[in-house]
Amino acid sequence: MITRNPSSTVSRFLEGHLRRDAQARELSVARFMSILSGICVVVAAALGPSMGWDLTLALMGLSVVLAGYYAVMWAVLRKGVFHPAIPWLNVAIEVSIPAVVLTFDLRYQGPVYALTAPTIVIWGALVTLAGLRSNPRLGLAAGALVAAEYLTLYFGFVRPLLPENPLITLAPLFICVRAFFFVATGALTAVLARHFLERTRSALASLREQEVMGKYVLHERLGAGGMAEVYRATYSPEGGFEKQVALKRILPSFADDAAFVTMFRREAELCSTLNHPNIVQVFDLGRHGGTYFLAMEYVDGLPLSGVLKPQVRKPLPLSAATFLAAELASALDYVHRKTSPDGELLRLVHRDVNPPNVLISRIGEVKLSDFGIARDAARANLTVAGSVRGKLGYMAPEQAMGRDFDGRADLFALGLTLHEALTGRRALSGHSEELLLRAAVDQEVVPPSQLNPAVPVALDAIVMSLLQKDPQRRTPNGAALRQQLLALEGPAAPFPHGQAELGRVAREAKALATALTQEDSESFAAVKAPAVRSA
Structure with a gap:
């Protein structure tokens, strides 16, 4: 048997995270440098009378070029275009800026000024900035490049122009010592960057030992409700096998809620018996760190509610809507006809069919999720005396009134969902919970x-x-x-184009959500991912 080293998994995770974060880092650097270059134009103009206008115009021209370059780089990165060579290119440009300034100083102010100008000081800072990109090799390369540029300019251009007896600090020995310090700065930055990376790996390894859900390595949180939260996770048993899953766990503060834990366990037990391509599969139920969790099929997409955003009010293409309804009809038919091992009809009712519980993958797959309140029809009307379970605004009249109901209540909810998919707006509305509860009975749907x-x-x-x-x-x-639905013809026919159309709409919605996330991250906001219904 091959035993996988946990530290290698942590290293791969950290390296992958840093690669994904490189674009955001370069975006921040490009924005900062474009602003700084613009400020340098103004500063250089203000210093013109004291420096001389020839040098001033040269520095202003350099600042304009840099501002333009970084503005273009910022625009390109903001569109999501990125290549691993970009950090290396940016570092090479950044640490070469003082070399260009030194050349201008030499041309217009002479060799002594060139070697003593204040701009030389920023060389070390730029080397440090290169190392802070979480890549030790960038720091080493920056230090070596600065030293090479400095020595080349000195021995090739500056030294022949120096007086016979220059200042001791401008002698070759001191210049070589200064170049050595540039290399040392790069090496020290690389050591510190490597140290921070190792400490991060150590912290992640400790987290893996203490906070992962058994064999599940948690990644980003996809959503949260009042009592539970959902993470994207990697199932990592021994032997190197890995699988992406969605891990739903009860919030620690509700882990002692016996009623909710019972419902949570019932959802796992029920879903473990359901095997249908349009139903989210449940793989595991466990307890870790004082709370319970479910490992479920991970759907790379978003809920239907993420596609039918209220602020957009844009309906789905007809074929996409009918394909969606046909797939959900198949899932519900399977649930309603489900039998026990001895062949007895279970008479299951989902009771919570609505857009947040319908997941759409990037290729147009349709998955019905959240069976937390699914029950057999004989006991499905009232869970607690005086309370009706289900999502307000998507209940059948008999369900909303607390009467006996069967699988046809799920079909009514599917009708409301299909109506919303075709129109881009909810079929039933109300300004309060009471009005929403009565909407199914009182409101007429056009x-x-x-x-x-x-x-x-x-x-x-x-x-x-x-x-x-x-x-x-x-x-x-x-x-x-x-x-x-399958009998429909023309643009409304679910096949052969419905799945492709639904996948296209899902990808566009996800891309829009990602773009909004990137914009919101600049103001420390997060876009909402698939929500977990509060039980």
Whole structure:
């Protein structure tokens, strides 16, 4: 058996994180340098009378070129374009700036001024900046390049112009010592950078030993609700096998809530028996650090609610919406027909079908998630006396009123979800929880074609059949709904283009969310990822 070294996993994780963060670091450096170069133009102009206008104009020209370069670099990086060679290029340019200034000083002010000008001081600071890019080799390379440039300029251009008896500090021996200090600065910066990286690896290794959920290495948090949170995680058993999963765990403050823990465990037990391509799979249930967790299938995408953003109010393409509904119909039909090992019908009802619980992958896969309140129909109406479980605004009338209901309540919720996908806005609305609870009973839902003229009559009829308030008149089951959707023709047909269209919309929404995240990160804000419903 091959035993995987945990420290190698930590190192790979840290190196991957630093590579992903390199773009953000270079973006910050480019923005700072573009602003600084612009300020240098003004400073050089102010010093013109004392330095001489020839040198001033040369320095102003250099500052303008640098400001333009870094402005372009900032714009390119901001669009997401990045190459590993960019930090090396930027470091080479940055540490060469004093060499160019020294050349200007030599040309316009003479050799003594060139070797004693204040700008020489920033060479060491630029070497240090190179090492702070979390790559020790950049610090070493910067120190060596500065020393080479300094010695080349001195022995090739400055020394022949010096007087016969120059200042002792301008003699070759002192110049070589100064070059050595540049190399030493780079080496010291590299040592410190390597030290910080090692300490970070040590901290991550300690975290792996103490805070990971057993064999699950936690990464970024995807979302959080009132009682639980979801992380992207890597399942890392022995032998080098790794798998991306979504890890949902109860917040420590609710780990002692017996009712919630029972519901949490029920979700794991129920989902472990469900095996359908349109249902999020549950792989594991465990306890770690005083709290419970679920390891679930990781869907690389976002929830339907992330696609149907309220501020956008943009409907899905017809084929994408009907494909979405057909896949959910298949999942619900499977759930409603699920039997026990001895063949007895379980009469399961999801009870919480709504956009946040429908996950869309980047390639258009549809996954129904969050079975935390799914129950058999005989006990599904009331979980606690006087309380109705489900998402307000997506309940069937019989569910909202606390009456007995069956799988047709899930079909009503699917009808509301499909209506929203076709129109870009919620079908039921209310300004309070009480109004939302009664909306399913009191409000009349208009056909989606009244809000989106592109919806054909046949699709209108399918949606309105799902939204019949009387369960007896409603579409009877998911299989019948899927057949109705598959019979659609023209732009509303779910196949063959529905999945591709849905994937395209999901990718665009995710790209927009990523762009907003990058902009918000500049003001320390975070974009909201798939939310975990508060139980």
